[in-house]
Amino acid sequence: MLFSSTTFLFAFLSLVLICYYAVPRIAKNAVLLVFSLVFYAWGEPKYVFLMLGSIVVAYITGLLCDRNKYKSKLPLVSMILAIVWNMGLLLFFKYTNFFITNANNLFDLNITPLGLTLPIGISFYSFQTLSYVIDVYRGEVKPQRNFLNLATYVTLFPQLIAGPIVRYQTIEDQLGSRKESLDKFARGVKRFAVGLGKKVILANNIGALFEEISSADQSQLSVAGVWLGIIAYTFQIYFDFSGYSDMAIGLGKMFGFEFLENFNYPYVSDSITEFWRRWHISLSTWFRDYVYIPLGGNRKGKVRQCVNIMLVWFLTGFWHGANWNFMIWGVYFGIILLCEKLFLLRALGKLPRVIRHIYALLLIVIGWGIFAFEDTDKLIRNFKNMFGFGGLPLWNGKSDLFWLTQNVILLVILVIASVPLFKKLGEMLRTKFTVPYGCVVEPICTAGILLISTAYLASNSFNPFLYFRF
């Protein structure tokens, strides 16, 4: 089920809220678990059992990982088992077909690809259960003895299918004892409305432009048109994904949870290093804590550090999908980050800020140009076109003018929404006009966003979620 659907808003969510607040504390996690399972099973019921299997594995290995209790090799073996199970599932469901097709191509084989659909959210929940077991092994958290609590953590529907990757240590205490409050609920509502609006009003709208440009006859485009398409995608993926994270965080608050932030205005960055501190934070910190640092991080010399960085970014790319373009995308950022670490950041520091922003944005947009095309031929053609090797004119007058004039207001709104302007404005208004802002302006804006989003959902002509396949 999608958050941005009338079924979720007016049937599912209203039912969860009633049940959750009607039952006593002791049953609240059970309510969340049951509804989360329904939420997960909505489109494809059979993979619920796979997820339940993962929870059982995490529960048992988690208990056995406790090095304070077991002084033998048992904790290590358990942790390795958990890693094997989770990575095995990921490899099997997400990557087998990729390996088969490429082996077929490379070695002229004829292996039939498996007809598997990717279990929704598997990339997210595998990482979450794994982080739990590893943290237990490291002694950073205590093993969760209450199966219900652990199951609630893994299945928690706000973050189940598209993140953020909520680490067990973040909500360890909240699982057992959290406090729902009116204040948290109200903040949750605001956050959810912002996320819904980002997704439904902004991302879908500009996504339609990208869709139109990328499905147009590419030989009729111009260099400007190709760039407009990629810029549209740049906005779409940010508002789509960060909107989803906002909704998840907002929903969490409604049920008393506090998740960590996942985005922090990534497009204001003036270097790629900064960009990755602001983009999909839960993923990059996961890779930092469970891959980069265990590999030795920067503690084993410069060469080793470079290898580690490249490895982490290759994996980050590959995590996004079983496709060459995602790997290239990861390696692309790995190389840039490496350069920045070694010399570029120092050099950039001497340049004016405007130039640094242009530098970062250009590399980010080019990155999305890699990310957007899973079909390698399309990817190559798009790159040729972007850099003027596709034989396209710089500007074709007709369709460029049409796309631009039809979307110019939207693009201005997107630019403004990509910087913390509204946030700062809100903070200023809140301090200056506390009561009218809190009691009138904010509720009206929130209601407006909810209703406008519903209007867009009602006409529902264009509502695909981008971050679903991962």
Next chain:
Amino acid sequence: MEKKHRRIADIIMAAVFVIFVFGFGIALLVKNDREFSEMENRNLAKKPELSWDNIMEGKFTSELESYISDQLFAKDALVSAKTDLDRLLGKTYMNGVYLIKDSDGRLRYVQKYTENREQLAANAASLNEFAEKVNVPVDFMLVPNVSAYMLDKLPAGADCDDQSESLDYVKTLVGDKINFYPMLDKDGFSENLYFRTDHHWSFRGAQKAVGDYLVKSGQISDAGKLDIPFGKTHEGFLGTLYSKAPSSFAEPDEFEFCTAEDAAAEVEWVNEGKKSDSIIDSSFLDKKDKYAALFGGNFGQVRIKTGREGGKVLVLKDSYANAAMQFLMQQYSEITMIDLRYYHMQEKDVSELCSEYGVDRVIMLYNLDFLNEDRNFVWLT
């Protein structure tokens, strides 16, 4: 912020959300389900059946989703709000339709036209082949759509082809057997002869075109006899283009038509076995699609005995021709209308019908968009 005030603000915010989520949810439960949406011209989803089998097959969830989105409270109002929000964002092109202001400053829906030379050539070839088979005069009235008159008002860079070029192209395609009457007269015609919210022309457009045709083809010397009074006007006509992007700012068209009661001696829907003395099916006047009041829509074969003096004609037609029929009826004694979309694999082909009915003229009456897209002309040959 003072604690009390913050609490009030929180209560308001929570209330907004609770009213929003539960308001739509409860409305869904208590309001009566609509069976049919005139706006979308389709049957709406019904409540899904809750059974184990349905759940296991995944049918229940998908049916529930369509039920909720179809039966959403105030759906039509929300959808038009969406159109106007898009317009606020500066979008003037949605779902294949341009929403632009016409010279009177009123909102007008203009359908995008993309020339398809292959289809035009194929259809013209079918018409030519047919014309060779019949030994009576064959006239071809080809009517442009409203975009032909509004190219200069379309949004910047709009990719809408110029219909006058297509008319010129078709002119090169029609054979000697066909007398071609392209109905593009920029002096006499204007966007005002078309509906603002529908893809058809109005009665006045049809009246003007039929008059021009009859005069140019030498069948009458002036179009005075077509000057029949426009009797009834039904207001509030929001047509098919409106449904593609409904805006609250759209002004409904007036659906005006001539008093038809005494117009025909007999109208026969041949395949349906239905007869009437009027070409107007007034039951449609109270519905959304008022244009369908003409003949009740489109049918394979309709025969009209007008009760007037004049020749017998066979009209190969689309829905534009329905509005023209009133005026052709002033000229001929008998009219046979053939709509190739519904005249397939019949006992007799159209040329056989011509000899059986003893028609002394064939009129092809099509709008350009139809000739450009329809694939049923092959049924002629």
